Amino acid sequence: MTIALETRNLSKHFGGFTATNQVSLTIGQGARHALIGPNGAGKTTLINLLTGAFPASSGEIYLLGENVTTRPAWQRVQKGLARTFQINRLFAGFTPRRSLMLAVAERYKHGWRFWRALESDKLVVQETEQLLQQIGLTDVADELVSRLPYGKQRLLEIGLALALKPRVLLLDEPAAGVPEEERHEVLTLVKTLPEDVTIVLIEHDMELVFSFADRISVLVQGELFLEGTPQEITASAQVRAIYLGEDG
Structure with missing residues (x-):
């Protein structure tokens, strides 16, 4: 298996509070991997560590085989690496x-050409139209x-992440707050x-998780x-106990 994203004993402390503790994940190229857990489990903190929004307190992060921890x-x-946000x-x-x-x-490094209208750039226009069609807008x-x-x-937020041509895409609750009548478009x-894009999904919507993921943490x-x-x-009684309050 070619590894796209890996963490080794990754931890994040905020003063005396430990948000993530010794988390080790190995995610293969092209995987559909979901991160689930109750509120306050550290899921978004983990995403912030992976993207560099937070510095790690300890541990290592490898992206496509390269140590990117710092x-x-x-x-x-x-x-x-690209991501979307809860909000x-x-x-x-x-x-x-x-x-x-x-x-x-910006990905083509044409954004600095302030004297030239974006509409005159055929590559930009063509790819923009493809993205609009892909995301249904x-x-x-x-x-x-x-x-x-x-x-x-x-x-649109997912489309902006795709515009970066990511090899690893982190989706932080893409269906959060979406009304029921619009959810099917996001799903x-x-x-x-x-x-070929490795996707890590954080989501509370179990229908989306189980219809999407080939592996779940x-x-x-x-x-x-x-x-x-x-x-x-x-099948895990322990997971049912966490989510449903069932006796293990």
């Missing part, structure tokens, strides 16, 4: 088309982001993401509690 976030992005971080005054154009242009491409339904804003996009109180296939996780 690398800044932008270098991890350049190496192929959208979008430019409300832009349109989806303009947002994606800027992201694509062609019909609202020129609407202001602030006017889009929340589900479509979530689709469909997540399940149809490129097979359960975090509890900052520690790796259990890891296995969806079938193994479903």
Whole structure:
């Protein structure tokens, strides 16, 4: 197995509080890996460590075979790591088309060409149109982001991550807050993401987790509690006890 993302005894302390404790994960290239656990389990902290938003207190992080533990976030992005957030971080005054154009242009290092309209760059325009189609926003491409339904804003955030051409994509609760009538669009996009992209999903929506993941890690109180296939996780009395309050 070619390893895309690996952590070795990764820990994060905030003063006397331990948010993640000695977490070791090995995620293969092209994997569909889910991180689940109750609120406060350390899932988002782990994502912040992987992306460089938080420095690790101890342990190591390897991205595509390279130790990136002390690398800044932008270098991890350049190496192929991208993420989405629990709460959208979008430019409300832009349109989806303009947002994606800027992201694509930056990847091509064309963003600094301030004297030249992005619309004149054929590569940028072509890729932007492909992304709009992929994420299902062609019909609202020129609407202001602030006017889009929340589900479509979530689709746009995933599209912005895809514009970076990531090799490893971290999705932090992509269905969080999305109304039921819009959820199917997010679920469909997540399940149809490129097979060569390694995807790590944090999600409380178990329907999405079990329809998506080929392997699941359960975090509890900052520690790796259990890891296995969806079938193994479903069969675990310990996991049922954590989520449902059942006696183990």
